[in-house]
Amino acid sequence: MIRTISVSHSGQIQTGQTIETLISGRDKWFWIDFNQPTDEEIEFLKEPLGFHPLSIEDCIHTLQRPKLDYYDDYHFFVFQALNSESMQKEEVDLFLGSNYIITFHSDNTREVEDVWKRFELSKTPEEWNPSIVLYHVLDKIVDNYFPHVYRIEDLLNEIDENSADRSMEELLEDLFDTRHELLSLRHTITPMRDLAYRMINSHRLSGVLEQKEYFADIHDHLLRLAEKVEASRELTTDIRDSYLSMNAHETNRVMKVLTVITTIFMPLTFIAGIYGMNFENMPELSWEFGYFGALLAMFIIGLAMFLWFRKKGWFK
Numbered sequence: 001m002i003r004t005i006s007v008s009h010s011g012q013i014q015t016g017q018t019i020e021t022l023i024s025g026r027d028k029w030f031w032i033d034f035n036q037p038t039d040e041e042i043e044f045l046k047e048p049l050g051f052h053p054l055s056i057e058d059c060i061h062t063l064q065r066p067k068l069d070y071y072d073d074y075h076f077f078v079f080q081a082l083n084s085e086s087m088q089k090e091e092v093d094l095f096l097g098s099n100y101i102i103t104f105h106s107d108n109t110r111e112v113e114d115v116w117k118r119f120e121l122s123k124t125p126e127e128w129n130p131s132i133v134l135y136h137v138l139d140k141i142v143d144n145y146f147p148h149v150y151r152i153e154d155l156l157n158e159i160d161e162n163s164a165d166r167s168m169e170e171l172l173e174d175l176f177d178t179r180h181e182l183l184s185l186r187h188t189i190t191p192m193r194d195l196a197y198r199m200i201n202s203h204r205l206s207g208v209l210e211q212k213e214y215f216a217d218i219h220d221h222l223l224r225l226a227e228k229v230e231a232s233r234e235l236t237t238d239i240r241d242s243y244l245s246m247n248a249h250e251t252n253r254v255m256k257v258l259t260v261i262t263t264i265f266m267p268l269t270f271i272a273g274i275y276g277m278n279f280e281n282m283p284e285l286s287w288e289f290g291y292f293g294a295l296l297a298m299f300i301i302g303l304a305m306f307l308w309f310r311k312k313g314w315f316k
Contacts (some may be wrong), residue, residue: 002041006030007120010116014180019044022100029130033058033116037259040266049102051095061102062091066191068198073097077195079132081111081141081189087148087181089188092141094134096207101130103137111140122288129205135214136194142221146188152181156235171243173267175236193222212291248258260314264305268298 006027014027022030034041045056055076058064069076077094090109093214095102115136119128159174196219199208208215266277275284275294284290 001035002037002044003033003035003116004030005033005116007125007128013125015120020048023048025099027099027120029099029101031100031116031119031130031133033112034102035112036108037104037182040059042295045104046054048073049095055093055095059093062106063089064091064196068186068195068202070204077140079141079195080192081109082144082185082188083107084110084144084147087184092137094137096130096134096205099130101133109143110124111137112296114140114255129207131205138215139218142218144193144227145185145225148185148220149225152178152185153228155238156232160235161240166267177238179233179236182229182236185235186226186229189222189225193226195220196222211302221237256314260309264302264309267301267305271298271301280296 002019003015003024004017004019006011006017006022007013007029009028011028017027017030019032022032034045042056042060045051045059046053051074052071055069055071058069058078059075063080064078066080067078074095074097077096079092081090081092082088083090091105091108092106092112093104094163095104105112118136119133122128128150129272155167155174155178159171159178196215199205200212200219202208219224271294275282284294286295
């Protein structure tokens with residue numbers, strides 16, 4: 001679907017005009033939105049709009065890395081939005097000219113839709129221009145990163161608080177799933193951060209330079225997001241290492257107790273082994289109290305070793 005909106009020289013908003021009418025230059029500036037376009041509609045990018053084949057190719061082949069390309073009479077942007085429900089990446093392409101902006105997206109992107117409605121209902125269209133639309137679209141895309149980052153932070157806090165009550169398999173599975181999400185976020189946020197930095201430091205984007213403080217604010221948000229993602233990744237590593245250390249400590253404690261018990265029974269087993277050999281010339285075998293004496297000796301040896309190990313703190 002292709003939809004159009006423009007601002008006349010008198011400051012009036014007009015919708016539904018054809019692309020041929022818009023490029024004739026009758027209006028002050030215009031916005032064309034390619035929303036899930038068909039193959040026939042994509043052809044409009046070639047003729048009559050006449051964009052470079054490389055930028056058109058980037059539109060057709062989705063999930064390009066966020067970037068900025070300069071052409072003779074326009075600039076081409078690739079942004080990556082995140083679906084609010086599935087967290088899947090959605091590519092948003094923009095063509096920015098002196099008197100137009102063209103958005104192209106293969107998904108029904110909420111960020112573009114929100115800015116379109118806001119502009120369409122604006123009571124001061126004279127305050128808008130293509131660079132302002134660019135700012136609002138980019139700002140919406142970046143703002144919608146925050147809920148995903150906050151959700152992962154809350155999930156990690158929940159995992160950390162309940163780690164003692166969960167099995168190692170469940171904990172590690174959740175941690176690896178979370179790290180996978182964080183990796184996907186980093187692959188989106190880091191290139192967008194670099195792109196925003198390039199935009200605010202480019203002397204060829206006159207419209208961006210006029211609104212530099214606003215775009216700098218977007219770059220600041222992306223810096224914060226990148227720091228939060230890295231901090232969350234470090235937290236997943238800390239939770240994993242702490243949990244593995246706790247399990248190793250618990251295993252060592254159990255092994256220590258078992259070792260002490262085994263050590264106590266070693267001399268008792270030795271005594272039982274000797275008197276279980278059934279030789280005829282063993283003096284104690286004919287002693288009337290030999291059985292009780294052997295048991296008493298075993299008890300005293302076992303108790304003495306137990307008290308000695310307890311004094312050494314081996315049972316703590």
